[in-house]
Amino acid sequence: MSAMSVETLTARDLQYEVEQFLYREAELLDDRRFADWVDLFSDDCFYRMPIRESTPDNPSGLPAEDDDTIVRHIDDDKVGLRRRLVKLENPAAHSEVPPSRTRRQVSNVRVARLANGEVDVRSNFSLFQSRRETAEFLFVGERHDRLRRVGDDWRITRRTIIIDHSILPRSLSVFF
């Protein structure tokens, strides 16, 4: 397929491409191909999971996306993602020894074109994690992604993980 710019894709084709990209991405993670997964992110990316709080004046409980002096559960750039990769590849990374069994469901994909040719994508996810025998956890939330067209493929330039937990059910050794 020849490279098509975002502008010339029909809405239906754009939707299809983005969905296929997200499914492929989930497959890379469930198959533990973490290096390939990190390659999906642009070098200028961020990968964040803000903390959600219940406050009287902010029903969503979400902080401003551009606030850079607040603490988040996850606040990584490409370097941070690579650092996680190096840790995971270390045989002493106990938190993933033996590897977790994970299964990701991605749905409710909503795509919006931006003026600069990138697209904003919202999708819902549920992530089941099973470790050893009976340690089982379910993480649920939404992702706000910004995707950039690179040739025939896409790169994730921003990912904000809107986790639907106030108190995280466990330490996070999985990617979202």
Place this chain on the structure above:
Amino acid sequence: MAIENGTTHLLVDGDTGLVSRKIFVDEAIYALEQERVFRRSWLFIGHDSMIQAPGDFLSTYMGEEPVILWRGDDGQPRVMLNSCPHRGNKLCVYDRGRARSLTCSYHGWTFNDAGALIGVPFDQLSYEGRLNRSENALPQAKVATYGGLIYAAWEPEESLEEHLGEFRWWLDAFVCHDDFGGLAYLPSAQKYRMPGNWKLTSDNFVGDFYHVPISHASAFGVQPGRDSKLMSRFGEAEEEKQGGMNAFVQRGMEAFSFSLPPGHGIGQVTFNESRLRRDLEIAKSLDAEAVDYVRERHAKIGARVKTAATPEGFVAGTCFPNMTFQGNGAFEGELVAIVHPRGPRRHEIWQYVLLERDAPASVRRFAARYTSQRQSAAGLIGLDDGENFERIEESTRGPMASSLTFNYALGKERDDQHLDNGGKSRDSWPVGGTAGEPSRTYFSEVNQREFYRRWSDKMGLQGATV
């Protein structure tokens, strides 16, 4: 009570450093702990900067008791039970916010920011105006502050100063100071569930540095048992040029821990400017202002502590029973956490980043991200602790496994005889002028032994056997 039947070993044995596993799994001991430790100890609730203006509140817990930390109209911080006196309904259902009053969702009783009952629906019709309002105020814990740290206790057995004891010197030096505007909180709290008994986290922070080069090897990019790769700050694996795991541990051997009576402890205190060098390296990647800040901050610490060799802060620590510390570098601020018990086999960690208020913008931005990458739910360091505790919880359930002990005897002989490794004198240690009883960071469990001695005293279980 079941725990007093039979006599096989002491619950907490100060002579051998052995601690019964029962204290980590037993329901009856847990229930007694809620009474004797969490009801009678000063517990850290929050920092002044978390509730700056009158009306600011946050919801938290004292053990299993939900409480509201609320700054009154008079500027006083108060800690109230988050439970309506009428039928026990939870009053405050927000994590934090600002309010002058809270109204119960069940029957509408309303309380002000001093905990007074100020409104009762249909007061004349329902109670004919005779409800005794002062008897129906929100129950309040005693509150005391130390340099911006707010503590509360239901039935304290000593003053807060007595409770903090030898920790005060280190708090004065690194947490309760006024330099650069003093410490202030960066929102918001990171909260996550942890498997296992709450004391696993408290004892991990109070003095378990032995686990650092093993449990967290992957976070530092060190691979045990081989000449390995070192994690660079920039996320690539680099060939370790400094000798792998042994060199890592050797560098750690230059750090000291301090047992701080009664029952507190800190560790990984360096006196060799190694943290200064690391902080300067990070600062240089940011901007000139950050470099100046790191140098000035180090100089101010030296001026504050007035010791021959300047301690560079404590990387980890625990204030008995359930307040932990992490960080203490120019870019980490102070990561303060509360370990909330949730039954004998579960706990939660609620953690807060405090940073010098007037730190440069580049430092503030870096610090906000740094914690999430290290000691947090998704941090490269924190998540391996959770994994270990999950495994401990899974393998101490049965009657056989739970009848055994945990071994905290590491370094006991050296510590009792005040000797360094290899039988050398401790006189050359650079710790003069500081507070507490020092030991070599990686290879002593004296801080845990003292933590459990304190726990045993609080529980009134000295000499109790199982």
